[in-house]
Amino acid sequence: SQELEQSPQSLIVQEGKNLTINCTSSKTLYGLYWYKQKYGEGLIFLMMLQKGGEEKSHEKITAKLDEKKQQSSLHITASQPSHAGIYLCGADLYQFYFGTGTSLTVIP
C-alpha cells in the first residue's frame, strides 16, 4: 500500500509558470526524498530533507519539509520543458517507499 500520497496526480502547465507538488505522509518521516523520472528510465535525485522546517533549493526547484515532518512540497519556478517528467517523493520508513507520483507536462 502507498504510504505517501502525492497531489496532484498530473499537472499540465504553460512554460514559464510556477507550480507546486505536494507529498503527504500519515507517519513522521525520518527523511524525505524527491526524485524525477521518465518512465523506463532511471531516477534523478533532486533533494533530501531531514529536519522539520527544512528548505532546500537547486536551480529553480525548491523543496520544503513541514515542522511535523509529515508533509513536503516541491516548487518549480518559471517551468521549462526540461522540467517535464514524473516527480516522486520517497520516504525512509526502514523500507523505502515512493509516493503516488505526479506527472508534469510543460507546454512550450
Next chain:
Amino acid sequence: GAVVSQHPSWVICKSGTSVKIECRSLDFQATTMFWYRQFPKQSLMLMATSNEGSKATYEQGVEKDKFLINHASLTLSTLTVTSAHPEDSSFYICSARGGEYIPSPLHFGNGTRLTVT
C-alpha cells in the same frame, strides 16, 4: 559517488521462461536492497526488501514464488521472474542502502525493462 549497476537494462523473453535481473553495488557494501516495479504512468511500487544472508521480505500482494530474490553477498542481489507471462512486463528497479541507519544514502540502479511475449 556510490554506484549501483543493474543488468540487463532491457530484456525480451518468451512466455513461460524465467528471467534473472542483477543488482550490484560497485563501491560499497549494501546491507539492504530493495526491488521495485513500475507500470506506465504509475509510481514505483516496492516489491520486496532483501537483507544479505536472509530471506527477502515481500510486500503484500507480491508472489514470493514468482519473484525470487536472492541476496547472497553484500554487493549482489538478484531478482528472478519465474515462468514469466505478458502481465509481468514492466520496468524493474533496484536500490541499495549504503548504511545501517535511517536515513542513510540510497542508491538506485538504472532499471530493467522486461517485455514478455
